[in-house]
Amino acid sequence: MAITKKTKTSGKKAEVTFKINEKHNPSEADVFVLGDFNNWQMADPDFQLEKKRGNYTKTVELEIGQKYEFRYVNRDFMWFNDESADAYVPSPFYGIDNCVVDLTTVKKTKVAPKKASVAKAKTAKKIVKDDLRKIEGIGPKIAGILGDNGIHTFNDLGKAKVAQLKKILREAGPRYTMHKPGTWPKQAKLAAAGKWEQLKTLQDKLDGGK
Numbered sequence: 575m576a577i578t579k580k581t582k583t584s585g586k587k588a589e590v591t592f593k594i595n596e597k598h599n600p601s602e603a604d605v606f607v608l609g610d611f612n613n614w615q616m617a618d619p620d621f622q623l624e625k626k627r628g629n630y631t632k633t634v635e636l637e638i639g640q641k642y643e644f645r646y647v648n649r650d651f652m653w654f655n656d657e658s659a660d661a662y663v664p665s666p667f668y669g670i671d672n673c674v675v676d677l678t679t680v681k682k683t684k685v686a687p688k689k690a691s692v693a694k695a696k697t698a699k700k701i702v703k704d705d706l707r708k709i710e711g712i713g714p715k716i717a718g719i720l721g722d723n724g725i726h727t728f729n730d731l732g733k734a735k736v737a738q739l740k741k742i743l744r745e746a747g748p749r750y751t752m753h754k755p756g757t758w759p760k761q762a763k764l765a766a767a768g769k770w771e772q773l774k775t776l777q778d779k780l781d782g783g784k
Contacts, residue, residue, distance in 0.1 A: 575593065575594045575595065575598060575656050575657045575658045576591075576593045576658050577590065577591065577592055577593070577656065577658050577659065577660070577675055578590070578591045578593070579591075579675075579677065579680055581638070581680060581681070582635065585638075586637065586638060587635045587636060587637055587638060588635070588636055588638050588677055588680050589633050589634075589635055590633065590634055590635075590636050590675055590677070591631060591632070591633040592607050592623065592631065592632050592633075592634075592644075592646075592656070593629055593630070593631045594623070594629065594630050594631075594646065594656065595628060595629055595630075596625070596628050596629065596630065598654065598657075599630065599646075599648055599654075600648065600650070600652040600654060601648055601650045601652055603648040603649035603650040603652075604622055604623075604625075604648060604649045605622070605623045605625075605630045605646055605647070605648045606618075606621050606622050606623065606646065606647055606648070607621050607623060607632055607634075607644055607645075607646055608621065608644060608645060608646075608647055609642050609643055609644025609645070609672075609673075609675075610642045610643050610644070611634065611636055611642050611644070616647060620634075621634065623646075636675075636677060637677070638677050638680050638681075639677060639678055639680075640677055640678065641660075641661075641674055641675070641676050641677065641678060642674070642675050642677070643663060643665075643672040643673065643674055644656075644659075644672065644673050644674075644675060645665075645672055645673055653670075655671065655672075655673050656673045659673035659674055659675065660674050660675055660676040661673075661674040661676065662674060701726055702726065702727060703721070703726045703727065704726065704727040704728045704729075704765070704766075705717075706720060706721075706725075706726075706728070706731060706762075708765060708773075709728075709731065709758055709761045709762055709765065710757070710761060710776075710777040710780045711753060711754065711755065711757070711758060711780070712758065715750075716743070716746075716750065716753065719742060719743070719746045719750070720739075720742065723742050725742075727766070728762040728763070728765040728766035729762070729766045730762075731758055731759060731762035732759050732760075732762040732763035732765075732766050733759070734758075734759055734762075735759075736755055736756055736758075736759065739755035739758060739759075740755060743755065757776070757780060760776070761773060761776060761777065764776065
C-alpha cells in the first residue's frame with residue numbers, strides 16, 4: 575500500500591494517488607476509495623480504483639491545507655484500511671478507525687507571473703505622435719488616415735513621397751482625392767526642425783496646403 579502526493583501547478587491542489595496491492599482486497603470485487611472528499615458515496619464511479627498488473631490505483635485532486643478521512647470498500651461491501659495512511663482516527667462506528675491523508679504539511683506552489691512576450695511588449699510601447707494638423711491642408715480625418723498608414727510624426731511625413739501620400743488619400747476614398755499633399759513633406763521638415771516662423775511664412779502663401 576502507498577499514498578503519494580504531488581502538488582498541482584496551480585498551487586492550490588494536490589494530486590493524491592491511492593495504491594494498494596490486490597492481496598489487500600478481501601475479495602476480487604472492484605474497489606472504491608471513499609471519504610470526506612466524496613461524502614463517502616460509493617455510487618460515484620470517479621473514485622473506483624483501476625486494477626492493473628496486480629495493483630489497484632486511483633488519483634484524485636484534493637485541496638491543500640486539509641486532512642481527509644477515508645477507507646476502502648469493494649463491491650462485496652467489505653471495508654478495509656490503508657496501512658500507509660498518515661494517521662488513524664476513530665470512526666462513528668465502535669471499534670473501527672478511519673484512515674487519514676494529511677495535506678496540511680504540503681506546501682502550496684507559488685505560481686510565477688507570466689512574462690510578457692516580446693511582441694506584446696512592443697505592442698504595448700507607446701507610439702510617439704506629433705500633431706499633424708499643424709500642417710496646412712491636414713485636418714483631423716486626414717491625420718488619422720496618415721496615422722493608420724504609419725505616418726505619426728513630422729519626421730515621418732517629411733520623409734514621405736508625394737506619390738505615396740496621394741496613394742494613401744486615394745485609397746481612403748473619393749472625398750480625400752481632392753486634397754493636394756504636394757507641400758506636406760516640405761512643411762513637415764520645417765516643423766520637425768522647429769522652424770515655426772519659416773513654416774508660418776510658407777503657410778501664409780498657401781491655400782489649403784496647395
